[in-house]
Amino acid sequence: MYSGISSQLFVEEQATRNDVMRNLRGLVATVDQGDAVMLYFSGHGIKDGEETFYMTYDSSAEDCFTGVNFSDIRTQIRKLTEEKKCHVLLFIDACHSGAM
Numbered sequence: 001m002y003s004g005i006s007s008q009l010f011v012e013e014q015a016t017r018n019d020v021m022r023n024l025r026g027l028v029a030t031v032d033q034g035d036a037v038m039l040y041f042s043g044h045g046i047k048d049g050e051e052t053f054y055m056t057y058d059s060s061a062e063d064c065f066t067g068v069n070f071s072d073i074r075t076q077i078r079k080l081t082e083e084k085k086c087h088v089l090l091f092i093d094a095c096h097s098g099a100m
Helices: 017-030 070-083
Strands: 036-042 044-048 051-055 087-093
Touching (some): 017 070, 051 070
Parallel strands (some): 036 087
């Protein structure tokens, strides 16, 4: 059932805002219909009003908009679940992860 398992790890300077979004979009483009996908984000989260951000390597705590908006992550997950019919398991180890 789980043949063809692949994993990717992005740490430090590999985990910039652009890298995170590019790799999420790439994941959506390359998974097969019905695949099982596990995403694990570990880092910092910042809330600004109604918006919450996952802070990446190149993000600035003084400007939360330099992080990845949780809504952008949700959009990619919706594509995985609704368009690709994937089973997604999401872990976020960050402040304000409950906003996800």
